[in-house]
Amino acid sequence: MQRASLVEKSRQKPQERIKTVNEAVRSYCYDEDPVLSSCGISIEKQMTQVDGRILDTPKLKVGNSEDCIPRNGRWNFNNKTLLNPTSISKWAIVNFCARCDISHISRELINCGRRKGINIERPHTLIEEDQQSRRGSPLARVERMFELIREKLPGPPEFILCVLAERKNSDIYGPWKKISLSDFGIVTQCISPTKINDQYLTNVLLKINSKLGGINSLLAIEHSSHIPLIMDTPTMILGMDVSHGSPGRSDMPSVAAVVGSRCWPLISRYRASVRTQSPKVEMIDALYKPLANGNDDGIIRELLVDFFQTSKGHKPKQIIVFRDGVSESQFNQVLNIELEQIIKAYQHLGEVDIPKFTVIVAQKNHHTKLFQAGGGTENVPPGTVVDTKIVHPRNYDFYMCAHAGMIGTSRPAHYHVLLDEIGFSPDDLLNLVHSLSYVYQRSTTATSIVAPICYAHLAAAQMGQFMKFEDFSETSSGQRSMTSVGSTPVPELPRLHENVEGSMFFC
Structure with missing residues (x-):
């Protein structure tokens, strides 16, 4: 309170x-x-009076190649279908003590899916947790639920809808995600509904469709492959973030997450790779991780191989890096430590020609606010950019408010361009950054910071939940999986199952 x-x-x-x-x-x-x-x-x-400008709102494509023009940073799927809807034939619903009618949820989800273009068959089974299981530990309850799923289904389902009693901080969430993603490789969606209506179900379906490989919407220039400097040259976009444990938990490892774009020339599809590292360390140390046998077990190799496999055999000739969570005192470390690791990972794959890089740091933790001149009562409109007067006198940085501030006063994102070997013009770079705030598949609003960073944050937060119950570092053989950094052993996260490792499980 x-x-x-x-x-x-x-x-x-x-x-x-x-x-x-x-x-x-x-x-x-x-x-x-x-x-x-x-x-x-x-x-x-x-x-201080500053000159700003408002960028044109990116146009989107939804189902039936219909144009969708966001207004004030927002759009919706009313009377529209998803661009590339998936279909769900073999699935189940499980209920961990939530007081709701899961058969009603099932019917409404199927009906809403039909309106959005998603063909959802009736669930194979509905499973309610029994009274006896509720008295067990969260891990025991999840394991028991998966036993019931195996008993009632002839084979592994494509998808499981999990209904939780608590909307936030559920003890079930961590073990549920760990076992479903790591052990069984099943896409799941957790919900804790208070009111079932079309808007709520549409938001749930946006996440489900993305996780199962569908596409909700694309930028119009992306749909027609007309993105400047990206459409002609294979380009990979990376979003990087590190999530630290709560204050006072110095023993909790930090979680580093990197998402990489796939299926070039698209810039709306991403895959995540996540690792643990020493507590409170901001620089990611697992981007390049050579092993004793000569292999590379790092994050970047995983994302580069995925880009190659999903982009018709193209190798990235340009890489755009968006880094979140670093202060100005760490900018040189991003270039000297993290960028160097990315280059080494690329070279380890036998490549001689190094890609061109553009490295951009995004900051939200600052105190700069933008207000409309002339006493306007509303926040600055979405797409507002300021790149003069209040920026660095020599370095290239700018403020962008891509989102519509509905509550309080908007805080713009502060972008610092540390390196630009690709050679973007200022207008092209601003439009690309602005466009990347409209490709967030989870919602129908422009995000305050580019989507790749949002995805990296989500991936780190979700897999960080694996550490919140006692058995998170147990492998199938019962041995603890540890890696040593300096003198401090850091528990490793379990790797994702091959069925879901390329999915947008974090949506």
């Missing part, structure tokens, strides 16, 4: 935020501060 109250108090509309800032500047009396005066520092009484 305290946290909810704090969040509510901090949600200020733009005009309220401007008023608060102006009152603070007046009341703090900076002009009378002797330290600031002696250093020759003065604080302006008015906010």
Whole structure:
């Protein structure tokens, strides 16, 4: 309750935020501060006026090659179908004590799927957890549920819908995802419904369709293969993020996730590779991981091989890297440590010609806010870009507010271009970054930061759940899987089953 109250108090509309800032500047009396005066520092009484521009909204393609034009950073699938809907024939629903009618959920999901173009057969079975199983540990409950699935189905299902009692922080979620993704290789979707309606079910189906290999929508320029500098040259896009344990948990390994684009020339399909590393370490150390036998067990090799296999034998000649979560003091480390590992992984595959790289760091943890001039009461419109006056005098950086701020005051993403060997023009790069905020398959809104980074964050968070129950590092032989970094052993995450390793399981 305290946290909810704090969040509510901090949600200020733009005009309220401007008023608060102006009152603070007046009341703090900076002009009378002797330290600031002696250093020759003065604080302006008015906010800085900057020139901004609004980029054109990317057009999308949905089912039947129909155009979909987002308005104010949002769109919907009302009276529309998904661009490339999948079909689900062999599936099941399991219920972990949630108080809901799963047969009703089944019927409504099938009906909604039909309207969106997804052909969903009746579920093979509906399984309710029994009273006795509920008294077991979360891991025991999940194992028992999979025993029931094996008993009631003639073979492994394509998909399982899992109904949980708790909407957040469910003890079942971690072991359920670990066993389904790592041990059995089955795509699952967890839900905890409070109100079943078309909008809720459509959002669930967007995730299910993406996980099963379907495509909900594409950029129109992507659909017609007209993306500047990408359509003619095989280009791979990487999103990189590291998730750290909660404060006070210094023993919890950090989780590094990298997603890589696949099926070039598309930029909407991604595969994730995730590893653990030493706690609180931000630089990813498993991008290139040579083994004693001469093989490379690193993240980048996995993504490069996948790109080659899904892009008709093309090897990436250009690689665009989006890195999240690093401060300005770590920019050189990104280039000297992480980029160097990516190059070594590429060379390890026997390649001599190194791809051209564009490396961009995205930051959200800053205090810069953009307001409309002339006392506008709303947030700046989606697509707003500022790349003058408040940016670095020598380096290439810009602020972009791609999303529509519905609550509070929008915080733009701050992008720093550390390296641009590809040679994007400023307009082409801005439009690419803006477009990548409209390819997020989980929702029908533009994201505040590019989708590859959102996906890397989701992949790290989901597989990080594997560590939240006691048996996460047990392998099938019962031996703990550990890797040693320095003198500290770090438990390894179990690898994904081959059936799901190429899927967008994190959606």
